[in-house]
Amino acid sequence: AQTVTQSQPEMSVQEAETVTLSCTYDTSESNYYLFWYKQPPSRQMILVIRQEAYKQQNATENRFSVNFQKAAKSFSLKISDSQLGDTAMYFCAHYYGSARQLTFGSGTQLTVLP
Amino acid sequence: GAVVSQHPSRVICKSGTSVKIECRSLDFQATTMFWYRQFPKQSLMLMATSNEGSKATYEQGVEKDKFLINHASLTLSTLTVTSAHPEDSSFYICSAPGGGMSYEQYFGPGTRLTVT
Numbered sequence: 001a002q003t004v005t006q007s008q009p010e011m012s013v014q015e016a017e018t019v020t021l022s023c024t025y026d027t028s029e030s031n032y033y034l035f036w037y038k039q040p041p042s043r044q045m046i047l048v049i050r051q052e053a054y055k056q057q058n059a060t061e062n063r064f065s066v067n068f069q070k071a072a073k074s075f076s077l078k079i080s081d082s083q084l085g086d087t088a089m090y091f092c093a094h095y096y097g098s099a100r101q102l103t104f105g106s107g108t109q110l111t112v113l114p
Numbered sequence: 115g116a117v118v119s120q121h122p123s124r125v126i127c128k129s130g131t132s133v134k135i136e137c138r139s140l141d142f143q144a145t146t147m148f149w150y151r152q153f154p155k156q157s158l159m160l161m162a163t164s165n166e167g168s169k170a171t172y173e174q175g176v177e178k179d180k181f182l183i184n185h186a187s188l189t190l191s192t193l194t195v196t197s198a199h200p201e202d203s204s205f206y207i208c209s210a211p212g213g214g215m216s217y218e219q220y221f222g223p224g225t226r227l228t229v230t
Binding site: 033035042043044045047050089091095100101102104105106107109 | 146148152155156158163207209211217221
């Protein structure tokens, strides 16, 4: 079974600073995908970034980047130049193709302070 | 990107009644949809996988007779909470996988159910 662990229930960061959210996972699959989703107070799930496991290069999307360590099964999210609108719950998720299901971590509530 | 809608966004019902929640893929077809339940400040818990033209697959511990799922077309899945009780009050979210090789899930905006 796939499991995803987020060990930081809550984090805060000053506006314009950088913050890193941690995520580890366990899987027996060789080909899979990892995602970070953001859930703001509206509760709409928003895709932040995704990483294909077969790609060694870390994914980046503007101010968001990941540190993907496949051997260590680690997938952290770095948010640079934090903005107030980044305040949200962040979920790390694992996906593998045969079941087409996402397995979510428990989430990290990030608060960006002015 | 693809859009998934849910209706209603909020519903209040009395204990013992049933309530139906609709999940629609607006600009793509979805042979599979997923239903999640989310309690405050917690993660999404997968309840069931809705399959177009066949029976839904329920996760362990989810009562099939209480949470009826129907996937009547390639763009619509419904979740009916039967004989609702206050403990069924929660936030329900549906999602649908994008087609092709995207592997991305598109989420509906969620439905807040309150049972009084």
